[in-house]
Amino acid sequence: MRIKEKIYLTPTPIRIWHWLNAFGIITLCVTGAEIRFPEFVHIFGNFKAVVRVHNAAGIVVALSFALWFIYYAFVARTLIKIYVPTVTDIRKGLIRQALYYFFYFFLGSKPNPHHQTPENKFNPLQKSAYMAMMLILTPIVIITGIFLMNVTPLRNFVLGIGALKVLVEVHWLLACSFCAFLFAHFYLATLGHTPFAHFIPMWTGWEEIEPNAHDEDATEEPKAAA
Amino acid sequence: MLRIIKQICIGGIAGCLLLAAPGAWGMDAQDCAECHLDTSIIEEGGRYLYIDPGQYNRSAHSEEGCPTCHISVSDDHPEDGVRPSRALCNSCHDSVAEEYAACNHAANADCTECHNPHQVKSIKTVSGFDMNGMCIECHDPKEVSGTHGVWLPQAQLHIEALPCITCHTGSENYVITFYIEKFEKRAGTATKLQLATFADLKAIAPAGKVEHLIDTNADGIINLAELKAFNSSSNKQGLKLKGMMTPQDASHTYSTLDNRWDCTFCHASGPSAMQISFVAIPDGQGTYMQIEVEPGAVLDAINGTPDFYMVGATRNKTLSYVGLIIVVAGLLMPIGHGSLRLLTMKNRKEEE
Numbered sequence: 415m416r417i418k419e420k421i422y423l424t425p426t427p428i429r430i431w432h433w434l435n436a437f438g439i440i441t442l443c444v445t446g447a448e449i450r451f452p453e454f455v456h457i458f459g460n461f462k463a464v465v466r467v468h469n470a471a472g473i474v475v476a477l478s479f480a481l482w483f484i485y486y487a488f489v490a491r492t493l494i495k496i497y498v499p500t501v502t503d504i505r506k507g508l509i510r511q512a513l514y515y516f517f518y519f520f521l522g523s524k525p526n527p528h529h530q531t532p533e534n535k536f537n538p539l540q541k542s543a544y545m546a547m548m549l550i551l552t553p554i555v556i557i558t559g560i561f562l563m564n565v566t567p568l569r570n571f572v573l574g575i576g577a578l579k580v581l582v583e584v585h586w587l588l589a590c591s592f593c594a595f596l597f598a599h600f601y602l603a604t605l606g607h608t609p610f611a612h613f614i615p616m617w618t619g620w621e622e623i624e625p626n627a628h629d630e631d632a633t634e635e636p637k638a639a640a
Numbered sequence: 641m642l643r644i645i646k647q648i649c650i651g652g653i654a655g656c657l658l659l660a661a662p663g664a665w666g667m668d669a670q671d672c673a674e675c676h677l678d679t680s681i682i683e684e685g686g687r688y689l690y691i692d693p694g695q696y697n698r699s700a701h702s703e704e705g706c707p708t709c710h711i712s713v714s715d716d717h718p719e720d721g722v723r724p725s726r727a728l729c730n731s732c733h734d735s736v737a738e739e740y741a742a743c744n745h746a747a748n749a750d751c752t753e754c755h756n757p758h759q760v761k762s763i764k765t766v767s768g769f770d771m772n773g774m775c776i777e778c779h780d781p782k783e784v785s786g787t788h789g790v791w792l793p794q795a796q797l798h799i800e801a802l803p804c805i806t807c808h809t810g811s812e813n814y815v816i817t818f819y820i821e822k823f824e825k826r827a828g829t830a831t832k833l834q835l836a837t838f839a840d841l842k843a844i845a846p847a848g849k850v851e852h853l854i855d856t857n858a859d860g861i862i863n864l865a866e867l868k869a870f871n872s873s874s875n876k877q878g879l880k881l882k883g884m885m886t887p888q889d890a891s892h893t894y895s896t897l898d899n900r901w902d903c904t905f906c907h908a909s910g911p912s913a914m915q916i917s918f919v920a921i922p923d924g925q926g927t928y929m930q931i932e933v934e935p936g937a938v939l940d941a942i943n944g945t946p947d948f949y950m951v952g953a954t955r956n957k958t959l960s961y962v963g964l965i966i967v968v969a970g971l972l973m974p975i976g977h978g979s980l981r982l983l984t985m986k987n988r989k990e991e992e
Binding site: 449450451452453460461462465466469515516519520521522523563565566569573577578579582583586587589590591593594595596597598600601 | 880902907956966969984
């Protein structure tokens with residue numbers, strides 16, 4: 415029988431951000447689909463309501479992003495450590511983790527090479543994906559959204575960056591990337607030792623871990639992970 | 641007997657000529673022009689007596705001539721001290737007058753308060769901005785923006801993008817009218833957007849024909865390829881197409897049709913709904929010539945103009961597909977991995 419212990423992995427501000435972000439993005443995806451394809455998508459029925467819900471969800475996501483950024487950058491001061499892949503992550507970790515997910519996982523021959531700690535929450539694939547989502551795509555989709563909500567006062571800026579058609583299409587493609595990310599993110603969250611193993615800590619903050627777990631990243635190059 | 645009949649006929653003709661004297665023997669338009677097109681009449685009698693020749697010659701009424709409306713002008717005018725008569729608008733525009741009389745505006749303004757009869761132009765020869773110019777005379781733009789903002793998202797954007805009469809109209813349908821705007825780029829930011837004048841366009845038009853800037857094959861109709869080509873190249877010339885939705889028919893009801901309260905009337909119609917469009921080009925006389933655009937999904941063809949994007953109707957078809965491919969790819973990953981996961985479940989159980 416394996417002895418399992420619990421670690422406090424996800425602090426409250428991050429859990430609040432996560433669920434605001436999750437429901438906000440789902441709302442944005444659904445309402446966004448109706449706004450772009452109103453002749454095909456009829457979920458809410460009232461176009462004005464759809465626009466207002468979309469705008470409100472956008473504001474919620476922007477505020478929750480600010481909460482996330484302030485917490486990690488100024489309170490915990492672990493933003494770079496947690497979200498930016500190290501050189502080792504890029505050179506070895508990405509391939510090792512991808513091999514696990516797409517090969518060893520099916521064979522059942524090797525355990526997950528990454529084990530979570532509060533300072534090293536994400537595996538190299540997660541780090542890379544979350545960094546792209548949170549530090550590049552999210553700010554851009556928020557900024558384009560703010561421009562689209564305030565076309566009149568920001569008209570000169572809007573025209574300066576190629577006008578509305580550019581702004582809208584950038585916003586659209588980023589939104590599609592978020593939607594695609596959601597599917598993959600939700601599915602990968604079920605790859606814990608039980609299907610809900612990664613969902614519960616995002617609600618309670620506590621994650622079950624195996625105490626003797628061997629973290630290949632940490633043992634190979636402890637300084638890089640620190 | 642014949643003599644009596646002849647005398648009656650001569651008497652009748654003479655009587656008719658006398659009765660018709662004010663009109664038949666009065667001044668003609670040229671006589672009127674000598675005084676009323678001269679600014680000195682302002683000092684002599686007041687500004688209302690002066691007719692701006694530039695405005696009048698471009699007006700729809702100029703072809704009628706002064707005596708058509710002012711039939712009582714005598715040869716002794718103005719020494720006779722009689723103020724010439726003025727025709728009532730409904731003498732000619734009876735159906736319009738009837739329509740207008742039934743609307744709320746009728747109690748607040750008569751025809752001439754919006755339409756100066758010496759300057760009135762056809763709806764097709766004025767820009768959407770000029771149309772709003774008449775409304776602004778009474779309706780304060782800030783107040784209008786405030787009252788619309790209560791219920792209309794992005795109220796100011798709507799007000800700037802549409803003539804008021806696109807919504808406040810009896811016209812069931814609208815068309816898209818493109819105008820050409822010029823802009824000056826400063827430090828990478830487009831500033832000072834304003835409608836391009838005839839002189840602006842003439843300076844860059846082939847052989848000075850402004851309409852040939854877009855209608856490059858000079859066949860009198862702009863096809864979608866020509867519009868697309870202009871839209872692509874206009875940025876280099878400091879020009880942009882400005883799209884406005886304008887009413888298809890002139891209407892004087894100023895009511896708001898039920899469907900105009902429903903955002904989906906415009907925003908859910910899809911790119912293929914807006915088939916009728918025109919390009920309005922300044923004609924050098926302060927008015928515009930409307931050139932018909934080949935019927936088709938014009939906004940779809942030109943991917944939206946830089947300064948016109950109607951959510952729910954304007955979208956790039958190619959990028960829509962690219963976006964959908966991204967979403968499907970995101971969906972395929974869990975489906976593919978999940979399927980293999982199910983098929984190899986036994987391997988992981990053995991490991992445990």
